[in-house]
Amino acid sequence: MGECIYFAPTEIGEAVRLLAEYREKVTVVAGGTDLLPKINYYQLKPEVLLHIGRLGLDYIKEADGKLVIGAATPTSKLASNPLVAERASALAEAARQSGSAAIRTTATIGGNLANASPAADLATPLLILDAELLLTSTRGNRKVAINDFFVGPGKTVLEPDELLIEVSLPHQKGKSVFLKLGRRKAMTLSVVNVAVRLEMEGAQCKDARIALGAMAPVPLRCTRAESLIKGQVLDKSLIDRCAAEAVAESSPIDDQRATSWYRKKAGTVLVARALARAADMEG
Numbered sequence: 001m002g003e004c005i006y007f008a009p010t011e012i013g014e015a016v017r018l019l020a021e022y023r024e025k026v027t028v029v030a031g032g033t034d035l036l037p038k039i040n041y042y043q044l045k046p047e048v049l050l051h052i053g054r055l056g057l058d059y060i061k062e063a064d065g066k067l068v069i070g071a072a073t074p075t076s077k078l079a080s081n082p083l084v085a086e087r088a089s090a091l092a093e094a095a096r097q098s099g100s101a102a103i104r105t106t107a108t109i110g111g112n113l114a115n116a117s118p119a120a121d122l123a124t125p126l127l128i129l130d131a132e133l134l135l136t137s138t139r140g141n142r143k144v145a146i147n148d149f150f151v152g153p154g155k156t157v158l159e160p161d162e163l164l165i166e167v168s169l170p171h172q173k174g175k176s177v178f179l180k181l182g183r184r185k186a187m188t189l190s191v192v193n194v195a196v197r198l199e200m201e202g203a204q205c206k207d208a209r210i211a212l213g214a215m216a217p218v219p220l221r222c223t224r225a226e227s228l229i230k231g232q233v234l235d236k237s238l239i240d241r242c243a244a245e246a247v248a249e250s251s252p253i254d255d256q257r258a259t260s261w262y263r264k265k266a267g268t269v270l271v272a273r274a275l276a277r278a279a280d281m282e283g
Contacts (some may be wrong), residue, residue, distance in 0.1 A: 006214050008051040012136060015055060016163055018132065020138045022048045023160040025101070030072050030103070030107040034115045057110070062086060067169040071110025075122070079104060088169055090125035090176035090195050097121060097180050110164045113149065116156045116218070123150070123219035124195035126167065129207035134166035139189075144211055150218035174199030177274045181266050183257055190214045191258040193268045198273040205229045212244075215250035215267055222246035225271075234279050243271035 005022075009015040019026055027046035029035050029219040030053055038044040057072035067087045069078070071262050078084050078095035085092045096111075098104060099122040112122045114135070123146070135158060146167075149156050158164060176197040182188030193213035199206040200218040210231050225246035232238060252263035276282050 001246070003017075004046055004178045005048045006051070007049070010054045010079070012165065013116055013236075015050060015052060016138050016161065019159045019163060020021055022050075026050050028052060028114070028163065030108040030111045031074065033103050033107040034111060034117075038065045045059050048110065052110075052163070053166075055271045062266070063168075064102070065171055067171075069167045069169075071166060072108050074105055074112075075099070075107045075109065075112070076101070076104040078109060078122075087171070087178065088125065088129055088176065089121065090128060090178040090197065091169075091176040094121045094125045094193070097178075098132070100200055109167060113146075113167070114156060114158065116150050116152075116154050118153055118189040118213035118217055118219060120188060120219060121193055121213065122178065124193055124211040124213045124229055127174060127211035127219055127221050128195045129172055130168075130198040130209070132168050133164055134168065136165050137162045147221055152217050162233050166245060172197065172199075175278045175280070176232070179270045179274050179277075189257060192252075192263050192270060194267065194274045196269040196271070196278045198275065198278040200234075200279055203233045203235075203279075205232055205234050210246050210271065210275075212246065212250055212267060212271070215247070215252045215263060216253070220250055222249045222271075224249055229275075234275075234281065236276075236281075239275045239279075242275060243268045246271045251268045273279055 026049040028050050057070035059070040061068050075098050076094045112120050126146050133144045135142050174197050179197045180193040181191045195211045197209040209228040210225050212220045225242050229242050247264050247267045252260045254260050
């Protein structure tokens with residue numbers, strides 16, 4: 001890797017001062033599950049490493065009616081925490097399906113988001129749960145809706161001197177579902193992943209959120225598909241139309257995991273299955 005300066009601050013104020021000083025030279029590391037492979041394969045040669053594992057950002061709590069998660073919280077805690085299971089079941093399920101047990105113990109929610117992979121498993125559940133991200137710098141704090149956070153593959157609205165420190169989820173009604181398809185059944189990147197949240201009143205859909213992963217340059221909210229079913233009585237025909245519309249909003253590519261054609265076919269099936277499950281219409 002060559003010469004590299006390493007910092008492991010114990011206070012957020014110290015961390016953001018270092019970010020302000022070194023800016024583009026800094027590579028932030030939490031669990032390192034995305035970073036270390038890039039270093040090992042010479043895809044990245046960081047000049048400054050800033051480890052944030054000692055900043056006290058590993059927590060899950062309720063505050064002001066919201067579920068609040070520290071950016072350094074490991075994925076394994078999301079998968080097992082009863083509060084997450086109760087308030088954000090799709091997020092808990094996505095966490096359970098993300099990588100091996102060893103990876104889940106190390107990888108963090110903040111790293112999964114800041115890495116900005118189009119296939120990030122935690123991004124789609126957070127999109128349907130209307131998550132808000134807290135960013136901080138020496139200039140102060142700012143809050144960003146997760147729908148505005150991703151700007152391209154590997155790119156976010158984070159400025160060079162900013163640090164993602166917290167994810168908050170408002171209380172949401174309805175049932176949320178996460179489904180994932182990979183090239184094998186476990187420990188794999190998504191070919192496509194889907195998250196859905198429906199608020200139902202009998203057979204009528206009062207509100208809807210639909211998100212797709214690995215189907216566009218960024219994790220994608222499917223707003224046209226959502227509007228198709230809001231206020232409507234759901235049946236299989238409408239669910240199938242909604243699933244097709246969701247995929248029509250996407251722009252998948254051919255890559256080493258799947259073709260665009262396959263992603264569209266598989267995505268349509270997964271969205272329909274997730275909608276049926278969220279509406280308690282399976283079987």
